[in-house]
Amino acid sequence: MRPPGFWSASPERPGVMARVLAPLGWLYGAVTAQRVKREGTPVGCPVICVGNINAGGTGKTPTVIALAQYLQGKGLKPIAVSRGYGGSMDGPMEVDPRVHDAGQVGDEPLLLAAFLPAWIAKDRLAGCQAAVEAGADVILLDDGFQNPLVFKDLSIVVVDAHRGFGNGRCIPAGPLREPVEEGMKRASAVLSIGPDEAQKSFEKQWGSRVTVPHAKGALQPLQTGMDWQGQRVMAFAGIGHPEKFFATLRGLGAELVEMRALDDHQELTPAIFNRLESQAKALNAQLVTTEKDAVRLRPEDRYKVLALPVRLEIDDWGGLDEIIQRLIPSKLG
Known part of the structure; x- marks a missing residue:
């Protein structure tokens, strides 16, 4: 599920819903603060x-x-x-x-x-x-x-x-x-x-x-020798903020003809992947996703998708x- 929009508002203008839910937020924070007071157990290495x-x-x-x-x-x-x-x-x-x-x-x-x-x-x-x-x-x-x-x-x-x-x-x-x-x-x-x-x-x-x-x-995108300039791609991502992945592809010069933002960690079932594959074929576009999404693909589907690796x-x-x-x-x- 995508986070509610008011979560990203500025602290100065948090919005009506944030104010309504503020007591629950205070309680959540207080419970967390109490829980983390416990001193953890050393495990024998840093x-x-x-x-x-x-x-x-x-x-x-x-x-x-x-x-x-x-x-x-x-x-x-x-x-x-x-x-x-x-x-x-x-x-x-x-x-x-x-x-x-x-x-x-x-x-x-x-x-x-x-x-x-x-x-x-x-x-x-x-x-x-x-x-x-x-x-x-x-x-x-x-x-x-x-x-x-x-x-x-x-x-x-x-x-x-x-x-x-x-x-x-x-x-x-x-x-x-x-x-x-x-x-x-x-x-x-x-x-x-x-x-x-x-x-x-x-x-x-x-x-x-x-x-x-x-x-x-x-x-930063890892240099793999792939030339993304002008490539017609259909991008999908089930990460915390898929829009960052889409922006990276645009920055590399790819032509994003379709973008699909999935839920974080969403299971890529055969039914979901078949729909993505069918739409990409109809658009004459290459399926592209993140490294984290790629590992959730079935082995028989991975070769159909390009993964864009990034490094910090x-x-x-x-x-x-x-x-x-x-x-x-x-x-x-």
Whole structure:
């Protein structure tokens, strides 16, 4: 389901519905604040949590991938731990792309497993303990910022620079899992993701309320040799903000003849895919989707669809690098 429009209103003008739902939002935030007061259990190796304050997609998965590649470049063995989304297996269990599909383990863990060992567990503490037993030098906890079970050595709050923290209110009055001020008390750093114009807007609106080190990054298409200029494409995406994917394709010069925004993590059933394929043929267009959506396709359908890979480029690793160096100095020397 798409989030209600008033969630993205400015904090100064949140809208009538936000005001009506404000008491429920306050209660939601208060319950979260009480729940996260519990001090988590250390698991025996450093834990870097990549989470968010907003509900929905903010760019956590690309951030985990970027951090994994950074740590691997330092000679470390990071292991990702995720709850999974919609998977049929409880775990703890290591994801094997050769055996598992998105319906079993979730699309994000399946995508992560292409870059580093990835474990799923509905009990994140058990998942982290399993990762330690599997030889992790450092655990990348995918989401879980509001999960109190695991002690986090470092928590990076990821936020979409364009959307910021929405109207600044908690669910259901706004998009937040907890108030920004409460989240900042536990965060080690904030990473805002978006182009320069969005970063400037985020800084103007929220800069004074970001009270921890602030890093900036942007998602950039991976150069694969594909020439998108003038290509007739029918794009579909079931991610947090599909419009960002469509804008990326336009920026590459593709001619978007049709766009289909699906629900985040929506199952790509044979019936749904057949409709997409039929419409693309009628439009004489190539089906294009995201990497995360592609892993949810049946093997027999994947060859019919082009996936556009993107990678997170962080403007300046300096601040994050310094924090990570302090976190695991014995490993990084």
